[in-house]
Each structure stands twice: as structure tokens, then as C-alpha cells.
Amino acid sequence: MAQETDGCLGSKVTELPLQATDSCTNILTKEEKEKLKNDRVLVSEFKQQKLEVDAQKNWDLFYKRNSTHFYKDRHWTTREFEELQAHREFEAQKLLMLEAGCGVGNCLFPLMEEDLNIFIYACDFSPRAVRFVKENSLYCPERCLAFQCDLTKDDLRATISENSLDVATLIFVLSAIHPDRMQLAVENVYRVLKPGGIVLFRDYGLYDHAMLRFKSGSKLGENFYVRQDGTRSFFFSREYLANLFQQAGFHTLVNEYVLRETVNKKEGLCVPRVFLQSKFRKPE
Numbered sequence: 421m422a423q424e425t426d427g428c429l430g431s432k433v434t435e436l437p438l439q440a441t442d443s444c445t446n447i448l449t450k451e452e453k454e455k456l457k458n459d460r461v462l463v464s465e466f467k468q469q470k471l472e473v474d475a476q477k478n479w480d481l482f483y484k485r486n487s488t489h490f491y492k493d494r495h496w497t498t499r500e501f502e503e504l505q506a507h508r509e510f511e512a513q514k515l516l517m518l519e520a521g522c523g524v525g526n527c528l529f530p531l532m533e534e535d536l537n538i539f540i541y542a543c544d545f546s547p548r549a550v551r552f553v554k555e556n557s558l559y560c561p562e563r564c565l566a567f568q569c570d571l572t573k574d575d576l577r578a579t580i581s582e583n584s585l586d587v588a589t590l591i592f593v594l595s596a597i598h599p600d601r602m603q604l605a606v607e608n609v610y611r612v613l614k615p616g617g618i619v620l621f622r623d624y625g626l627y628d629h630a631m632l633r634f635k636s637g638s639k640l641g642e643n644f645y646v647r648q649d650g651t652r653s654f655f656f657s658r659e660y661l662a663n664l665f666q667q668a669g670f671h672t673l674v675n676e677y678v679l680r681e682t683v684n685k686k687e688g689l690c691v692p693r694v695f696l697q698s699k700f701r702k703p704e
Contacts, residue, residue: 452632463640471646472598476570478650479546479596483524497527500697503587503618504531514539516585520571520609521545521593524552525559532563541580543569545596571605572597580612588612588619595623595654599644602654606668613702619670624655625677625694631655656696670700 448456463471471478497504504515515538522528522542531538542564544550553559553566567579571593588609594602609619624630626643630653634645643655658675665672680693 448627448632455632459634459636459639461636461639463637463646468640471640471650471652474650475596475598475652476545476547480548482649482651483546483548483552497531497589497591497620500622503620503699504535513537515587517541518543518576518580518585518588518609518612520569520588520590520605521596522553522566523549525556525566527589527591528553528564528566529556529558532558532560538563540564541585542566543571543576543579545570571608572601573604574608576608576612582611583614585613585617587617590619590621590623592623594621595656596652597654598652599641599654602664603667606664606670610668610670610702615702615704617702618673619665619698619700619702621661621698621700622678622695624653625696626655626657628655628694629682629691658696661696661698665698665700669703671703673699673701675699 462468504517515535517531517538518541519528519531520543522544523546525542528540528542531540540563542550542553543566544553545568547568550566550568559566565579569576569579590609594605597605613619631643631645638645638647640646640652643657643660644652645654646652658677662672662675675696675698678695678697680695682691682693683689
């Protein structure tokens, strides 16, 4: 199964405008409801443990296969998250930001081109992805610092000063982490944000088309699945995500399902996508 993302190269599709909503309104067909209801067999405990041990290796292999050519550049982040431009006390203030799960720089480099007064810490689980970032001609040590990091184990404060960042992004990142370890990642980010700092979040929402495509034998737990390449994906409900961040000490500002239809006219397909887009603030 190919990685389902917010946008990958090679898919000849038209994406209809985003729609935000408080409820997940992707109406399931009778067949889809039955499929989810009857999919109760979980991947064996032995295989699940192996997937956890091999998680970094599987993402490294993903980037080895796809190099820098899989994901589209994310030019939509400043449109969707005005905090990337407005979260300053004065116009000339340099914005300090963390992009957690930077991949090969599809969000990092568009942001650097658009905003000359920003410094971005960019980390990823995959050493190969970090190497691709550093090899990019746009990489500039005066404006960004890329480093390898397991958000569930490695203390971000080893690289970033505590209580120093204005903004952190978690965009299609948390879903790849085992649900039992997500809290550790969120708490890790909390420590490096300054009081009043904001986390900008977008990831897979409950009943997204990608979730419905998984075949029997792919289920790891509730709303948690493994792809054929060994990478994993979790699908969030609003309630689950809000609780995760509130347990870490954050206040919820926005927490909405974002609905999109991906249309492939050539194949006559209209695919419903469900994402969760949220903003959380560290208390002043």
C-alpha cells in the first residue's frame, strides 16, 4: 500500500477546497461499516514488537526508495496557520520554530523561502531524511538546524533551549508513532515551547479514506494500522487528540476535522479525505 499523505507526487488529482467541521461527517457506506466492525484480528504481538524495534529502519528504507521525490512541497502551511506569520510581538522579531518530523524538507524549505526572518529547528526520526535536508542547496545553517531525533526517547532540550520556541509543527508526524508513546512526544515538544507558544497540528482523521483501504491483517489496535512497507499510521478522533495534548498541559485553541475530496477525473474517482487540524497553546 502506498503512503497516504496530504499530497504525494505522481497522483494526477484535483483537490477540492478544504472544509472545517466539528464532527467527522465522512458518511460510511454499509459495506464500510461492516468492514470496520468485522476487522477484529490484530497483528501478532511478536510482529508488533518487531515493527516497533524496526520503526526507524522502515522509515529509513522508505526514504531510500523514494529519495526526495515522494511528497509535494507544502506551500499551504502559512495559509492554514497564520501563526507562522503573525506570532510576533514586533515586525522584525525572528520567529523561532520547530518542525518535528521534517522529512526531506517539503515544509521547511518553502517556509524559509517565504519568510526571511525565521529560524527553524528541523528534526526527523530517519537519519537518511535528515541527510537529504542537509544536502539540499537551500539548506542554510544560519537559518535552520536539522538533526535526527526520536521524539519519544531523545530530549529535544539537548539541541533546543527549554522554553524558547514560538511555534512547533506536528504535521503528519504523530500518526506514525505508537499510541502508547505519543504522550512522550507531546511532552517533549511542550518543554521547548515558550509560555504562550503554539503547536500547529494536522494529521489523519477518523474514517479517512486511507483507513478504509487497509486490508484485513493490517490492524495493530484501535484506529492503528501497518502498511505493507512496515510504516504505521494512526487515525485521530478530536476527543483522543484533545486529551493527549491536555494531559501534557496544553490548552486547546482549535480542534477541527478538515474534509477534502480528492478527484481523479481520468479514473472517475472521488475520494473522501478526513484530516484533523488543530492548534494548542502552552499556558502563559
